[in-house]
Amino acid sequence: MSPQSATQLLDFSEKPSIVTGAGSGIGRGCALLLAELGSSVCVVEREADTAERTVASIDASGGEAFAVVGDARETSVAKDAVKQTVDRFGAVRVLVNNVGGMFPAAADDISDNGWSAIIRLTLDTTFHFCRETAPIMRSGGGGAIVNIASVAGIGGSPFSAHYGAAKAGVINLTQSLAIEWAPDVRVNAVAPDFIRTEGTDGLMSDEQRKRIAALVPMGRLGEPPDVARAVAFLASELAAFVTGQTLVVDGGSLYRSRLDFTPTPD
Numbered sequence: 620m621s622p623q624s625a626t627q628l629l630d631f632s633e634k635p636s637i638v639t640g641a642g643s644g645i646g647r648g649c650a651l652l653l654a655e656l657g658s659s660v661c662v663v664e665r666e667a668d669t670a671e672r673t674v675a676s677i678d679a680s681g682g683e684a685f686a687v688v689g690d691a692r693e694t695s696v697a698k699d700a701v702k703q704t705v706d707r708f709g710a711v712r713v714l715v716n717n718v719g720g721m722f723p724a725a726a727d728d729i730s731d732n733g734w735s736a737i738i739r740l741t742l743d744t745t746f747h748f749c750r751e752t753a754p755i756m757r758s759g760g761g762g763a764i765v766n767i768a769s770v771a772g773i774g775g776s777p778f779s780a781h782y783g784a785a786k787a788g789v790i791n792l793t794q795s796l797a798i799e800w801a802p803d804v805r806v807n808a809v810a811p812d813f814i815r816t817e818g819t820d821g822l823m824s825d826e827q828r829k830r831i832a833a834l835v836p837m838g839r840l841g842e843p844p845d846v847a848r849a850v851a852f853l854a855s856e857l858a859a860f861v862t863g864q865t866l867v868v869d870g871g872s873l874y875r876s877r878l879d880f881t882p883t884p885d
């Protein structure tokens with residue numbers, strides 16, 4: 620292994636990336652950070668205005684980006700994103716699969732359509748972007764995929780059984796692909812707990828947010844850069860020997876409940 624500085628290991632200047640759902644929230648955070656670290660970025664986003672906002676932010680800070688506006692659930696959009704990224708930047712070396720989502724519902728009330736919609740958006744989309752990207756990575760010097768999972772995919776997820784199952788699928792898919800595609804393509808996942816984004820802002824009041832923040836051992840809610848930094852680590856050569864892993868980004872929340880079951884010292 621040739622000795623490299625930490626700065627070189629975190630350098631994405633020869634590593635064009637594709638980030639799905641990069642118009643807002645966690646996806647936007649990932650696109651901005653990868654661009655800051657030197658990556659040329661393909662912003663895949665269904666909303667033209669937010670896609671252009673991310674591209675403009677990257678342009679304004681001296682980076683390079685373009686948008687593919689479309690529905691990431693369509694395989695044709697993944698093919699188009701890969702083709703355009705190769706045409707413009709010569710390769711795809713990083714993929715961040717960020718598109719996914721849910722609507723809260725009791726399991727009794729989830730219809731066939733509601734179930735299929737969440738599995739398609741969250742799990743199918745992740746799979747077909749991985750499948751379309753990996754051969755290009757393999758033939759172009761290797762690459763790294765980071766899938767955005769969720770703590771909902773690690774433990775059971777009340778009122779989001781469809782989402783929890785889809786994210787558990789993303790975690791398992793990450794492990795399978797990591798083994799099939801080693802050593803050329805590393806595949807890892809990041810599992811955030813509640814992160815304050817445009818998507819989650821609509822779901823709750825300030826009062827509810829304060830209540831959740833008080834439960835987080837780190838004493839605050841997560842923000843998109845908290846997730847983006849974990850993604851950048853896994854996508855970078857700092858993580859050259861890490862594959863098939865899911866990195867939880869939750870300020871300690873997953874294990875907080877142990878407090879309730881642990882005898883406290885006098």
Ligand SMILES: NC(=O)c1ccc[n+]([C@@H]2O[C@H](COP(=O)([O-])OP(=O)(O)OC[C@H]3O[C@@H](n4cnc5c(N)ncnc54)[C@H](O)[C@@H]3O)[C@@H](O)[C@H]2O)c1
Nearest residue numbers: 640642643644645665690691717718719769813814816818
């Ligand atoms: N925010 C959280 O608390 C949290 C926690 C755990 C996991 N996650 C996961 O992180 C990811 C991003 O969440 P977020 O809160 O940043 O969401 P968000 O709603 O703030 O942003 C999602 C972005 O993706 C775009 N998008 C959605 N569907 C699309 C599609 N079919 N095609 C193209 N673009 C599409 C949206 O327009 C939006 O710009 C999701 O996979 C989510 O499940 C979020």
